[in-house]
Amino acid sequence: MRNCICNIRHHVTAADLNRKTTEASKNLKMLEEEIGFYRNLHSQLRMAQAQLKNKVNMLKQENRRIWGRCATLQQNLEELKMIYKNQLEDTSDPQTQQQQDPERTEELLQDSHKQKKLGIQEKNLAEKQQYYFEVRRKSHLYSCFLTELNQLKKKLEMLSQ
Numbered sequence: 772m773r774n775c776i777c778n779i780r781h782h783v784t785a786a787d788l789n790r791k792t793t794e795a796s797k798n799l800k801m802l803e804e805e806i807g808f809y810r811n812l813h814s815q816l817r818m819a820q821a822q823l824k825n826k827v828n829m830l831k832q833e834n835r836r837i838w839g840r841c842a843t844l845q846q847n848l849e850e851l852k853m854i855y856k857n858q859l860e861d862t863s864d865p866q867t868q869q870q871q872d873p874e875r876t877e878e879l880l881q882d883s884h885k886q887k888k889l890g891i892q893e894k895n896l897a898e899k900q901q902y903y904f905e906v907r908r909k910s911h912l913y914s915c916f917l918t919e920l921n922q923l924k925k926k927l928e929m930l931s932q
Contacts (some may be wrong), residue, residue: 777842802930816920819896823910830906837899844892847885 858878 773884805930806927809930811921812923813927816923820917820920826906827910830903833899834903837896837903840892844896847892850884851853851882854878858882
């Protein structure tokens with residue numbers, strides 16, 4: 772009888788151990804799949820991060836170039852102001868105006884052309900500045916993205932443990 776009870780306990784214990792081993796095996800498989808998923812996600816995030824870094828560097832270069840053009844435009848504006856001031860002084864004297872009329876007409880045409888060109892450059896600069904501000908907004912989204920990436924890394928570490 773005692774031998775029979777030991778055999779029953781042995782079979783119950785073996786069955787319980789077998790069930791727990793099966794459960795542990797299933798849990799291990801699920802965890803391995805989840806780890807694989809997070810590793811894949813992590814590699815995708817790193818690629819996206821590298822692309823964003825490259826884009827940020829390009830945008831910084833573009834920003835430097837735009838500020839350089841802005842300085843050039845500012846200088847051209849100052850030159851135009853001086854030309855305009857000189858024109859006002861020249862046209863205030865009627866005798867000088869009659870003598871220089873053909874020359875002034877040509878100069879005024881050139882100045883008008885310069886002003887149009889500056890207007891186009893200012894428009895282009897405004898568009899590029901708008902693009903720059905859009906990139907800054909995306910940069911903010913990128914930092915949010917990095918925060919989420921760090922949270923996923925922590926979860927991955929917890930799952931690995």
